[in-house]
Structure formats: C-alpha cells, structure tokens
Amino acid sequence: MQMHNNEIKSEHFDHLDHMNFRLINVSYTSGPATEWLLRKHFIETYMLLFVASGQGWLKIDGSFIELKAGGLYVGFPGQLIEANVHSLDERGVYHMNFDVMYAMEQEGETALDIMKQLLRNEVNGEVTSSSPVAVGVICQMIYHHTLKKDGLQRYYGQIRFQELLYTMFYDGAYAEKTDLTSPIEHVKAYMEQNYAKRLTIEELAIVARMSPRHFMRLFKKRYGCSPVDYLTFYRIKQAQILMRNDHSHRLKDVASYVGYQDETYFRRKFKQISGIPPAAFIRNSKQKIAAVHSVSIGILLALQIIPCAAPASHPWTYYYRRKYETDKVMPLAEGETIWLEQLRLVKPDYIITAGTESDTLQSKLHSIAPVCDLPWGKGDWREHLRYVASFLDRSDIAEVWLQRYEEKAMIIKNQLADFIRKDSLVVLKVYGEELQMLGPRSIASVFYVDMQMEGPEGIETYWERGTVTMKELCVLNVERILLIVGDDETSRQTWVDVRKSEEWLELLAVQKGRMDILLSSVLLDYTAFTHELMLDEILKLWQDRP
Structure with a gap:
C-alpha cells in the first residue's frame, strides 16, 4: 500500500462526496499451468482487471489491448468485453465487478460520466498505476476478506476495495498532473515491441511527443540509462534468449533478428554487455x-x-x-x-x-x-x-555484471532527492507472527550500502537480533518504512493486525505517508540478481515522491 500526502486538486473529486461504490464479486486465478478466460459478453457493471502476472489480451468494444504484468484495466457498463491471460505465476490475475451509485444524477451528469472523468476519460485501455506491487497487495487482501464467512470480515474487504479505488483515482490524477511517466513508459514499450527495427532518438522523441533533448533527460531519470543503452541491452538480452534455446542459428542471422545488420558491431556489443563473446556464450549455454x-x-x-x-x-x-x-x-x-x-x-x-x-x-x-x-x-x-x-x-561475466550494477546504483543514488536519502529508514518483513528487521546482510543492503541511507539511532541492535516489537519500533525515530509481507496466511493476518494498531498509526513514517510495500516472493534472497531487481523497485518507489 502506498500512502500519499501530496494534495491533488480537481473539481471531479468533489463528486466523490455523492458517490457510493460497492464491490459485487472478485475472482482470483493463478498457477503456471493455468489460463484465465473471459468470454465475449456485454458487461452490466463496472469491471476492474488487475494482471499481477502473465500476459495476454483484452478486447473492449472491438479494440485490442495487449495486457502486461502489473497492468490495471477498467471496463464500463455496456461495453463488449473479451479477455485471455496466460503464463501466470502465483501472483495471478484479479477480476472484479462493482456498482457505482451517484446521488446527483438528476442534475445532468450520470455516474458513468463522472467515472470517465475520474479515470481521465480512459474508457479503453490501461489505468495508470504508480505501484503495481501495492495494487497487488490490496487486491490480495480484498479477495482474502471477501471469502470469509464472517460478515464483518467481508465488510472489511469492501473497505479495502475503497482503498483500491482511492489508489487508482490518485495515481491517475498524479500522472496527469506530472505528465511525465506515462509517455516515457509508452516509449519503453514501443522500443521493446520494435527493437528489431532501426530506431532513432528523433523517432522515439516523436513517440513521446517531446523534444529529443527533453526525452533523453527524462528517460535516463526514469530508468537510469540512456534510451540507446537500454535498446542495446534489450537487443542483446533477446539475442541471448535466442542463442540459449537454439544453437543452430548462424550468428549473422541472430544479429539481424535483433536489429543489427553489422555482425562485427553485434559481436562487440554482445561482449561489452555479456562479458564474453557470442561463441563463448553459446558454448556455456550448452x-x-x-x-x-x-x-x-x-x-x-x-x-x-x-x-x-x-x-x-x-x-x-x-x-x-x-x-x-x-x-x-x-x-x-x-x-x-x-x-x-x-x-x-x-x-x-x-x-x-x-x-x-x-x-x-x-x-x-x-x-x-x-x-x-x-x-x-x-x-x-x-x-x-x-x-x-x-x-x-566465468569471472569475466561476473566483473562486467558488477560494473554495470555499480554504475546503475550510482545513477539511482544521485537521482534520489537528498531528503529521501537522509531519512532514517527501516526495512521490515512481516513473517508469521513476527516483525523482522532486515539489515545490511540482506536485500536491505541495497539501501544501507548502495544508496548509503541510514537507519535510526540504535537500529544495529535489532539488525543483530533480527526481530523488533511494535513498542520497540515506536521508540525508534523512523522517518521512512519499507515493508515486505510474507505470502502465507499467518503473515497476512499479522500485517492486518499491525496496520490497525495504535502504535503503528502513531509512527512518524506512517503519519507522513512514507511507507511502501513490496512483493515478498522474488525480492528476499540475498543474491546478485535480487539486488538488481531492487534497484529497479527503488526508482518506482521514490522517484518524484515526497
């Protein structure tokens, strides 16, 4: 869950005083051998689709939309909807139906009109989400509580649904206010779809609808590298996939397939990024x-x-x-x-x-x-x-990887505002019935070592012990919290109890809206690859954030 304290003013939000939202049902589908299908039909209610994992497609009134992991999509009453999602993992896909009632429809505007305004008139396509991880956590909690036999627990699921709507409205308005993230992400997706073609900065800037200089600056700020470097890295990654799975391709054909007509240039770029020549990569992959x-x-x-x-x-x-x-x-x-x-x-x-x-x-x-x-x-x-x-x-590969990691970490550290890096940070994991305090010898080393952030005074004691109580947490002057919630039922229930406690609500970081949640499954291991994944999460969490 992400909490925000930036004030975003819009006359459309005044209508929320007269609107009621009710979740009708929610379904959850997951598993590597599972496929989620939504047959073609006219929907009678509002629809929310959150693709926590997998890929697929969605058709709304005949318009084709490519679904992507982390995407949040909305459908309106009367639309013709059809969808398919495959390649799921344990995070799955959530499908919700809900009703909207508007007490002032007699004055000319309907609930449908207001909803389109609140969602920036995006009647077809993806709704902006600043943190798919946070949305996934909320969806998980909604589904969990709506299954309960206890009516009070189901009512709490409705409350979490209101929280999801708030997050959706806020993120859409914030993206509209900044008008920065969406175009850059759109260009990144454009590059990944057209990587085999000859792409120029001028062409990409046109896609982003901004000047080349402004585009390059914003892209590097968002992703920590230039558009050219990202395109090169993505092309080589695609070449690696091709070479790893089929050793029969000629190198010239591989180069051409990923957008390089000059085989010599491809060889040089491949070694620069991979740390070894293509021939050695193929040999190793066997x-x-x-x-x-x-x-x-x-x-x-x-x-x-x-x-x-x-x-x-x-x-x-x-x-x-x-x-x-x-x-x-x-x-x-x-x-x-x-x-x-x-x-x-x-x-x-x-x-x-x-x-x-x-x-x-x-x-x-x-x-x-x-x-x-x-x-x-x-x-x-x-x-x-x-x-x-x-x-x-494979020491050469390791050293190239480490060099690229250090460069990326330095860029991201420089991009973080000084006041964010100076905030006292705690990285907590809810595991079972415990609150665990993660220290430098864990994935938290990304923050404490690479980003050079500091914990509150006295935190070393809890790093050594590994756990912390709510009373002890209250004593620490915590200005920013990063929370990782375990996937099991006990951990989720512990988090529900923690977030409702008076001690939690009194924490400075919580009151200032400086608390973020990350998905637990692939980010906990203390390894090289998880550290690189966490660098990407830092940009999503704190770029342009208070």
Whole structure:
C-alpha cells in the first residue's frame, strides 16, 4: 500500500462526496499451468482487471489491448468485453465487478460520466498505476476478506476495495498532473515491441511527443540509462534468449533478428554487455548447471545461466522459466530421495550448493557431478557471485555484471532527492507472527550500502537480533518504512493486525505517508540478481515522491 500526502486538486473529486461504490464479486486465478478466460459478453457493471502476472489480451468494444504484468484495466457498463491471460505465476490475475451509485444524477451528469472523468476519460485501455506491487497487495487482501464467512470480515474487504479505488483515482490524477511517466513508459514499450527495427532518438522523441533533448533527460531519470543503452541491452538480452534455446542459428542471422545488420558491431556489443563473446556464450549455454539451494538461482541468473534444475518450492523456479522463455528447467521435489534421483536423470555438468548440506548429502551430490559449495556464512553477495563465477570459469561475466550494477546504483543514488536519502529508514518483513528487521546482510543492503541511507539511532541492535516489537519500533525515530509481507496466511493476518494498531498509526513514517510495500516472493534472497531487481523497485518507489 502506498500512502500519499501530496494534495491533488480537481473539481471531479468533489463528486466523490455523492458517490457510493460497492464491490459485487472478485475472482482470483493463478498457477503456471493455468489460463484465465473471459468470454465475449456485454458487461452490466463496472469491471476492474488487475494482471499481477502473465500476459495476454483484452478486447473492449472491438479494440485490442495487449495486457502486461502489473497492468490495471477498467471496463464500463455496456461495453463488449473479451479477455485471455496466460503464463501466470502465483501472483495471478484479479477480476472484479462493482456498482457505482451517484446521488446527483438528476442534475445532468450520470455516474458513468463522472467515472470517465475520474479515470481521465480512459474508457479503453490501461489505468495508470504508480505501484503495481501495492495494487497487488490490496487486491490480495480484498479477495482474502471477501471469502470469509464472517460478515464483518467481508465488510472489511469492501473497505479495502475503497482503498483500491482511492489508489487508482490518485495515481491517475498524479500522472496527469506530472505528465511525465506515462509517455516515457509508452516509449519503453514501443522500443521493446520494435527493437528489431532501426530506431532513432528523433523517432522515439516523436513517440513521446517531446523534444529529443527533453526525452533523453527524462528517460535516463526514469530508468537510469540512456534510451540507446537500454535498446542495446534489450537487443542483446533477446539475442541471448535466442542463442540459449537454439544453437543452430548462424550468428549473422541472430544479429539481424535483433536489429543489427553489422555482425562485427553485434559481436562487440554482445561482449561489452555479456562479458564474453557470442561463441563463448553459446558454448556455456550448452552446459547444464543445477541449483540445489534457492540462493544459487540468483547467483546463476546474474552469470547468465538458466539452471537446468532448481527447487520447485522457490518462486523463482517459475519466474525465470517465464522471464527467460525456456522450458528446460527441472523443478526439484522437496523429498531428498526424489530430487537426488531427478538430478541423476538430468545429468548436470555442475551442481551449486550453499554450504548447508550435510556431509552425507554432499557425498551423494559429488557422485552425480562436480559441486561448488558456496561458503554462505562468509563474505557478502558480491563475494558469493565471484566465488561461483570463479568455479565455473566465468569471472569475466561476473566483473562486467558488477560494473554495470555499480554504475546503475550510482545513477539511482544521485537521482534520489537528498531528503529521501537522509531519512532514517527501516526495512521490515512481516513473517508469521513476527516483525523482522532486515539489515545490511540482506536485500536491505541495497539501501544501507548502495544508496548509503541510514537507519535510526540504535537500529544495529535489532539488525543483530533480527526481530523488533511494535513498542520497540515506536521508540525508534523512523522517518521512512519499507515493508515486505510474507505470502502465507499467518503473515497476512499479522500485517492486518499491525496496520490497525495504535502504535503503528502513531509512527512518524506512517503519519507522513512514507511507507511502501513490496512483493515478498522474488525480492528476499540475498543474491546478485535480487539486488538488481531492487534497484529497479527503488526508482518506482521514490522517484518524484515526497
């Protein structure tokens, strides 16, 4: 949930005093083998569709809209709607129907008229959302409470639905006020759809409807790199996907496919971004490397390696299969006997562990393939990356990745306003019935080490202990909070109890609206790849924010 204290004035919001919103129903669909379909029909109520994961399409009155993960979409009564979403993961897709009543319709304007005004007249297409993660958390809570048998709990689901509407109205008005983010994101999507074509800054600036100089400045501010650098990186990433999944393509054809007619230039750019020449990348991609421990996944991904096998219980197992367009990953079962047999069937060239396996298990693993046993208790995530890279003879790749990470972190740190970096920050995780305090030896190192933010005085005690109580949190002078809520039922209920407590509401960060929530599933591991993901989240969280 994101709380805002910026005042956004609009005469349209005055109509909210006379409007009532009622959630009729909400459905939730998730799972890697699941597809969500909405048959073609004329809708009689308002519709909200939040695609937390997956991809697909939506047709509104015959107009085709490409759905994307994190997208929030609205439908109005009387429209002809049809949709399909696939490639889902555990975050899924939420579909809601709701009614709107307007007490002043007799004066000429209907509820439909006002809704279109509140949503910036976007009757077809995506509704602006500043934080898809926050929207996902709210949708999750709405669905959770509407299933309850207790009428009071279902009523609380209606309250959370009002919160979702507030977030939607606010984000739309804020985007209209700033008029910056939407055009730049539109150009980014345009680049990703047309990366194989010859694109110029002048053409992209026209798409953004601004001058080339202004466009380049805003793009770098938004994404931490120039449009040309982003396009190059995206093209090479697409080339890697192609080369990883099909080794029969000629290099000249791969270069042409991703937008490079000059093979020599493509080779140079490929090595610059990947750290190794294309031929070495193809050779490496033929190796089969298994990740026995979950943290090994984030290390291997930074080294441009898709594990041939990884724990099925870890959310990344499906995340990287979707993200990297490969079906060559063996999800390892939880039972040791079963997953050892799975590894024997896969016949990996190498196995990566994290120093937590017993001597007996290590011996069994060594009988299958050479094992890199990462000394998990020593060093930071950078040293872990270098350790595995050295074992796999991919140190060049690791150093290029680290250099790019440091450059990106420096750009983002410089973009953050001074008062944000000077705020005392705590990174909390709601796990079970506990409030855990994340410190520098966790994903929170992005903030405390790379962004050079500081925690409140005395926070080191709680870093060492790992947990904090609400009373202890009240004693700390917390000016900004980043919260990560666990996916399990107990964690979600603990968060509900925490956010309703008087101690929580009295926290300075909460009162000033400086509290943000992040999705827990893929951001918690202390690895190279999760740190890069968190850098991207920082820009979404705090760019142009108070």
